Amino acid sequence: MSRTVARVIVDGLADLGVGHVFGVVGDALNPLTDAIRTTEGIEWTGFRHEEAAAFAAGARAQLSGELGVCMGTVGPGSVHLLNGLYDAAKSGAPVLAICGQVPLSEVGGDYFQEVDNDLLFRDVAVYRATVTSPAQMPRLLESAVRAAVTRRGVAVLTVPGDLGDQKVEDDRPPRFALPRPAVTRPDDPALAEAAEAFAAGSRVTLLVGRGARDSREEVLRTAELLSAPMVLTLKGKEGFEEDNPYEVGQTGLIGNPAAAHALDTCDTLLLLGTDFPYRDWYPSDCRIVQIDVREEHLGRRVPVDVGLAGDVGATLRALLPLLTPIGSRSHLDEARERFLQWQEGQADLADPTHDKRLLGRVRALFDNRDEEIRPEALAAAVDRHAADDAIFTSDTGMATVWLSRFVSMRGSRRLIGSYNLGSMANAMPQAIGAQLWAPDRQVVAFCGDGGLSMLLGDLLTIRSERLPVKLVVFDNRRLGMVKLEQEQAGLPEFGTVLDNPDFAAVAEALGLTGIRVTEPGELDEAVRRALAVPGPVLLDVVTNPAEVAVPGKPTVSQGWGFAIAKIKENLPSGSG
Incomplete structure (x- = not known):
C-alpha cells in the first residue's frame, strides 16, 4: 500500500534516528505533524516561537553531531525559523528545516501568506528544494538530508499544503547512504615545510579551537614538545581546560592579558582547528602554520606561511616525529605565570565578600556603590555547584564573558552558544x-535579561515538556555588552536600560520554580538550591x-573613551 508524502518524510526521519522535531503546528504542516503523532x-515538541524551535534543533545537532529537525508552516512560520537556522549554519550544525507552502496551484499568485522559500533561504541553506510532485519522494528527502549532514549545514525542504496527503507511488524506504567522515592528512612535503617553520623559531604559541576537540592527546603532546603556551578560543574551552599545564585562557574581548601576551610575543603561531575571526587579536610579526580540515579556512583570517589541510589529530600524529623539541620553557613559563596571577585576581573579584574588604570597598566606590551582586560571583558560584557533566549554554553578551572567565569545562561538560552568529x-x-x-544531564543556561525577555514565551515550552532546565539570569537591567561598547567609544549609555519584571515571579506564574537573589550573602546558597x-x-x-x-589587551583609546562616557553620563540631562 502506498504512503503519503508526509508519511514518507516522517518514516524516513524516524528510521534515521531523529528523536524530536521542533516547531509550531499549522495548516500546511498538518499532514506531517499528524504522521509524527502516529509514529513511534x-x-x-511544540514551541511558542519558531525561532526558538530552530535554535533547539541546532543545539541538538551541535551536541550530537547528528541531524536536527525543525518545522515552520506557511509564510511567517517559516520566516521565523530564519535566525535560528543562520546560527546552525554558522556553527556547522546539520539541520533540516521542513517548511510549509501555499497550495501548489496557488504558488506564484501572491496568495495569502505566500513567501518564496527558495529565495528566502538562499543565503542560509546548503540545499533548498520545493516538492512539486509526489513522484519526487523520497529522492528529495534523501538529497536534503545528505546535504545537511555531509556539508554540515542547513537544508530546507518545502512542502506545499496540498501535497502532504498525496500518495507516493514509489513506496521504497528512503536510503540516505550517509558516509563516515574521512580522516585525512597533508602529504609529506607539506609536513616537512611546517617542521622547518617551527625549527626556525623558539617561542611558539598554539591557538586551539573546537576543530581540535577530538585530538586532545596530540595537541598536548605538541605543546609539550614545543614548550608552547596554549591559547583557547571560546569553543576550544570544551576538552582543553581540565588538567592542561599549557593553557593560558582565551584571547579577544573576553580574554585575558596572559593570552594576549602569549600571542604578541611568539615568533611562530600554530592554529589548530580554529577559524577565530577577530583579526586585530592575531600577532602581526610571526610565522603562522595552520591546520584545518576545511581547506577554505586556511589563511582566511590571517595570512599563513604554511597551510595544512587535514584532520588535526591525524596531521599532528604525522608531524610530531618531524619536530625538533624546544628546550627553553621561558616563553611558556612567562605566559603561565601571567595567567595564574590573572586567575588569582579574578577569583578574588568573584568572592562574595570582595566588596567588604579594603581594596574591594575602594573599587566599589567607582563601580558598585549600591553593593549589588557582582556577576563574577554568580558565574563562579554556578561553576562550583554545577555537575561535572553539565551542559552549558550562554546568551551573547556579558553572560558569555562571565561564563568564559569563571566556568571551567571540567569532566564531560559541554558548551554551546551563538558564538559565530552572535544572536x-x-x-x-x-x-x-x-x-x-x-x-x-544537568543543563544550565546563562541568560542575559535582554536575551531571555526576547523569547520569554518559550518558558511555557519548558513547563509543558517538564524539562529540568536551570535558567540563570544575569539581571543587570541593561543590554550590558551594548552599554560597554558605547562607553568604550566615548558615548554615554543610551537605550540600554531595561525595565525588567521580577523574572522569578514570572517563572512562578508560568509553573516553574522561581528564585530571586538580591543580596551577595544569599548568593551561594541560592545557586546551590537552584x-x-x-x-x-x-x-x-x-x-x-x-x-x-x-x-x-585594553587600549588607551578604550580607556579614554570610557572616561569621557562616564563624564557625559553624569552631566545634567540636555547638557550635550
Whole structure:
C-alpha cells in the first residue's frame, strides 16, 4: 500500500534516528505533524516561537553531531525559523528545516501568506528544494538530508499544503547512504615545510579551537614538545581546560592579558582547528602554520606561511616525529605565570565578600556603590555547584564573558552558544534542545535579561515538556555588552536600560520554580538550591550593572573613551 508524502518524510526521519522535531503546528504542516503523532520513535515538541524551535534543533545537532529537525508552516512560520537556522549554519550544525507552502496551484499568485522559500533561504541553506510532485519522494528527502549532514549545514525542504496527503507511488524506504567522515592528512612535503617553520623559531604559541576537540592527546603532546603556551578560543574551552599545564585562557574581548601576551610575543603561531575571526587579536610579526580540515579556512583570517589541510589529530600524529623539541620553557613559563596571577585576581573579584574588604570597598566606590551582586560571583558560584557533566549554554553578551572567565569545562561538560552568529536570545531555546537530547544531564543556561525577555514565551515550552532546565539570569537591567561598547567609544549609555519584571515571579506564574537573589550573602546558597531542585528553575540574580569586563589587551583609546562616557553620563540631562 502506498504512503503519503508526509508519511514518507516522517518514516524516513524516524528510521534515521531523529528523536524530536521542533516547531509550531499549522495548516500546511498538518499532514506531517499528524504522521509524527502516529509514529513511534519520533516526537513532536511544540514551541511558542519558531525561532526558538530552530535554535533547539541546532543545539541538538551541535551536541550530537547528528541531524536536527525543525518545522515552520506557511509564510511567517517559516520566516521565523530564519535566525535560528543562520546560527546552525554558522556553527556547522546539520539541520533540516521542513517548511510549509501555499497550495501548489496557488504558488506564484501572491496568495495569502505566500513567501518564496527558495529565495528566502538562499543565503542560509546548503540545499533548498520545493516538492512539486509526489513522484519526487523520497529522492528529495534523501538529497536534503545528505546535504545537511555531509556539508554540515542547513537544508530546507518545502512542502506545499496540498501535497502532504498525496500518495507516493514509489513506496521504497528512503536510503540516505550517509558516509563516515574521512580522516585525512597533508602529504609529506607539506609536513616537512611546517617542521622547518617551527625549527626556525623558539617561542611558539598554539591557538586551539573546537576543530581540535577530538585530538586532545596530540595537541598536548605538541605543546609539550614545543614548550608552547596554549591559547583557547571560546569553543576550544570544551576538552582543553581540565588538567592542561599549557593553557593560558582565551584571547579577544573576553580574554585575558596572559593570552594576549602569549600571542604578541611568539615568533611562530600554530592554529589548530580554529577559524577565530577577530583579526586585530592575531600577532602581526610571526610565522603562522595552520591546520584545518576545511581547506577554505586556511589563511582566511590571517595570512599563513604554511597551510595544512587535514584532520588535526591525524596531521599532528604525522608531524610530531618531524619536530625538533624546544628546550627553553621561558616563553611558556612567562605566559603561565601571567595567567595564574590573572586567575588569582579574578577569583578574588568573584568572592562574595570582595566588596567588604579594603581594596574591594575602594573599587566599589567607582563601580558598585549600591553593593549589588557582582556577576563574577554568580558565574563562579554556578561553576562550583554545577555537575561535572553539565551542559552549558550562554546568551551573547556579558553572560558569555562571565561564563568564559569563571566556568571551567571540567569532566564531560559541554558548551554551546551563538558564538559565530552572535544572536541574542539563544541560551534558553538551546537549553531546551540540549535537555531533550540528554534528559538525564544537568543543563544550565546563562541568560542575559535582554536575551531571555526576547523569547520569554518559550518558558511555557519548558513547563509543558517538564524539562529540568536551570535558567540563570544575569539581571543587570541593561543590554550590558551594548552599554560597554558605547562607553568604550566615548558615548554615554543610551537605550540600554531595561525595565525588567521580577523574572522569578514570572517563572512562578508560568509553573516553574522561581528564585530571586538580591543580596551577595544569599548568593551561594541560592545557586546551590537552584541546581538541586528537581524540575525547571529560573534563578533571577540582580547583578551590578556597572561591572566592567576589562579585555585582555585594553587600549588607551578604550580607556579614554570610557572616561569621557562616564563624564557625559553624569552631566545634567540636555547638557550635550
